[in-house]
Amino acid sequence: MVSKLPADSVGLVTQHKAIFEEPLSLDCGRTLPRYELVYETYGTLNRERTNAILVCHALSGSHHAAGYHSEHDRKPGWWETCIGPGKPLDTNRFFIVCANNLGGCHGSTGPATTNPDTGKPYGDDFPVVTVKDWVRSQARLADQLEIKQWAAVAGGSLGGMQAMQWAIDFPQRLRHAIVIAAAPKLSAQNIGFNEVARQAIMADPEFHGGRYYDHDVSPRRGLAVARMLGHITYLSDDAMRAKFGRDLRGKMSYDFDEVDFQVESYLRYQGQQFVQGFDANTYMLMTKALDYFDPAADYGDDLSTALAGIECGTLLISFSSDWRFAPERSVEILRALLDNEKPVSYLEVEATQGHDAFLMPIPRYIEAFSAYMGNVARECAP
Amino acid sequence: MNPATTMNPLRRELEIVAAWIQPGARVLDLGCGDGLLLDYLVHHKGVTAYGLEIDPAKVARCMERGVNVVHADLDKGIRDFRKDSFDHVILSQALQAVHYPDKLLEEVLRVGREGIITFPNIGYWRMRFQFMFHGCMPRGPALPFAWYNTPNIRLCTVRDFEHLCASLGIGIVERRLLDRAHHSHVIMNLAPNLFGEIALYRIQREVA
Numbered sequence: 001m002v003s004k005l006p007a008d009s010v011g012l013v014t015q016h017k018a019i020f021e022e023p024l025s026l027d028c029g030r031t032l033p034r035y036e037l038v039y040e041t042y043g044t045l046n047r048e049r050t051n052a053i054l055v056c057h058a059l060s061g062s063h064h065a066a067g068y069h070s071e072h073d074r075k076p077g078w079w080e081t082c083i084g085p086g087k088p089l090d091t092n093r094f095f096i097v098c099a100n101n102l103g104g105c106h107g108s109t110g111p112a113t114t115n116p117d118t119g120k121p122y123g124d125d126f127p128v129v130t131v132k133d134w135v136r137s138q139a140r141l142a143d144q145l146e147i148k149q150w151a152a153v154a155g156g157s158l159g160g161m162q163a164m165q166w167a168i169d170f171p172q173r174l175r176h177a178i179v180i181a182a183a184p185k186l187s188a189q190n191i192g193f194n195e196v197a198r199q200a201i202m203a204d205p206e207f208h209g210g211r212y213y214d215h216d217v218s219p220r221r222g223l224a225v226a227r228m229l230g231h232i233t234y235l236s237d238d239a240m241r242a243k244f245g246r247d248l249r250g251k252m253s254y255d256f257d258e259v260d261f262q263v264e265s266y267l268r269y270q271g272q273q274f275v276q277g278f279d280a281n282t283y284m285l286m287t288k289a290l291d292y293f294d295p296a297a298d299y300g301d302d303l304s305t306a307l308a309g310i311e312c313g314t315l316l317i318s319f320s321s322d323w324r325f326a327p328e329r330s331v332e333i334l335r336a337l338l339d340n341e342k343p344v345s346y347l348e349v350e351a352t353q354g355h356d357a358f359l360m361p362i363p364r365y366i367e368a369f370s371a372y373m374g375n376v377a378r379e380c381a382p
Numbered sequence: 383m384n385p386a387t388t389m390n391p392l393r394r395e396l397e398i399v400a401a402w403i404q405p406g407a408r409v410l411d412l413g414c415g416d417g418l419l420l421d422y423l424v425h426h427k428g429v430t431a432y433g434l435e436i437d438p439a440k441v442a443r444c445m446e447r448g449v450n451v452v453h454a455d456l457d458k459g460i461r462d463f464r465k466d467s468f469d470h471v472i473l474s475q476a477l478q479a480v481h482y483p484d485k486l487l488e489e490v491l492r493v494g495r496e497g498i499i500t501f502p503n504i505g506y507w508r509m510r511f512q513f514m515f516h517g518c519m520p521r522g523p524a525l526p527f528a529w530y531n532t533p534n535i536r537l538c539t540v541r542d543f544e545h546l547c548a549s550l551g552i553g554i555v556e557r558r559l560l561d562r563a564h565h566s567h568v569i570m571n572l573a574p575n576l577f578g579e580i581a582l583y584r585i586q587r588e589v590a
């Protein structure tokens with residue numbers, strides 16, 4: 001519990017809901033007849049409507065990117081390190097919007113939403129959505145908010161991929177893309193991890209082919225295993241060694257039921273915490289969206305061609321110990337932008353925290369991110 | 383953007399370099415520091431420019447100015463850039479700090495039509511004097527570090543540099559020399575290796 005909210009936080013925040021009655025065509029060929037997006041905003045939109053920033057969330061994120069829902073919240077929003085007064089996404093200068101992605105489980109239309117055709121939750125019948133679908137759905141949110149052009153679209157990991165897709169699909173609607181700890185597409189290893197996560201969920205007897213809402217259960221064990229696996233890939237070998245080593249909780253039990261090592265205890269705890277607030281079908285959808293992301297595929301498998309039409313500036317940041325989306329993956333994006341003589345800046349941050357580093361207050365990272373955004377703020381000032 | 387940027391904060395050396403740049407050109411600055419020169423070139427010469435810088439703090443300063451900067455180690459090469467992608471590639475006071483100056487010079491003229499190279503001339507008479515009469519590694523305004531902590535690990539003289547260029551088939555288009563007050567004198571042209579403290583060159587691939 002936070003008795004007093006920190007001064008550099010946006011403080012107490014509330015969520016909003018946008019309703020879209022116009023059908024949305026999806027990449028999979030299906031159409032959502034209507035959809036809703038929940039979102040939060042921080043800071044103030046200027047009169048000219050030029051200082052808006054869209055923040056896109058990653059696999060397990062939500063629209064709650066910063067601040068607290070109540071004074072009793074244990075934790076702030078997921079990107080509290082970067083959003084707030086005086087932070088890189090400075091709420092004294094920018095108006096920040098963050099929406100829960102379509103297919104999410106925090107209030108936007110998703111697998112747990114009632115399907116108007118059947119009167120039952122969509123469940124496994126919710127269409128597989130892609131990064132492009134998300135960007136299209138977010139563009140309608142921008143229309144509703146009367147934001148013609150974002151000062152920036154920003155995100156880490158899967159969020160960074162959405163920023164890239166925005167730059168490709170709506171070149172005139174953003175001035176800058178902030179692409180952090182991302183990749184131009186997933187590697188076989190990345191897809192492999194996602195597949196194991198999905199298999200863990202599907203192997204849970206309580207999954208019921210994705211229709212577990214009808215049975216009033218949820219595949220908690222499968223989802224927890226998926227999260228445990230994911231969590232390992234977000235940390236680095238060094239970070240895990242430093243945090244846990246081979247430390248035991250007590251004595252070795254010579255038994256499978258007991259938790260012997262601290263790292264086991266930590267992962268189980270992470271898994272159990274996660275399943276309390278997350279839906280297994282959403283996890284399945286998010287991992288699929290990651291697997292399918294490949295903007296170059298629409299342009300003859302050439303990333304340079306895919307990025308040839310973008311009109312924004314791009315900030316790329318990677319982290320040295322991130323092996324999920326390693327610095328080399330950001331450099332692929334960098335090279336494609338340089339091929340096109342597009343404005344781009346790149347920093348590889350020396351960090352031990354692995355992929356999760358993009359959520360951490362690492363001084364070099366915050367300094368560069370702030371410096372870049374300071375220039376964006378001057379640019380978009382009326 | 384810093385519209386207040388004028389020639390004033392530029393060292394005389396950068397002034398000469400800036401004068402060599404064609405308006406609207408494509409420019410790559412290797413070891414661009416805090417981006418002062420790039421900022422000037424973008425706002426006064428309308429160039430399309432990128433800087434490379436190894437120090438993350440300086441990378442952030444470049445970002446603050448709004449100049450394009452890529453965090454990179456020159457020793458690992460500049461292979462992210464394609465052949466002939468720049469009109470000018472600047473190497474200002476950086477040649478002496480890399481492990482393989484010869485390879486870097488070849489890279490400079492792979493990605494650029496023209497190279498602009500500046501370095502401290504260790505053949506300068508004050509340097510020779512220090513070495514000869516004090517028996518110490520020379521130091522001065524252009525070389526402020528001690529031998530054990532200097533980033534300048536590949537010091538050369540004007541003559542050394544010109545020999546290397548000749549052996550690599552690199553042609554010298556123009557040479558300028560400055561003293562510590564950043565002035566040029568006639569005497570420097572008579573004995574450049576002795577009287578030039580800072581050497582500035584425009585180089586190009588020699589047509590075979």
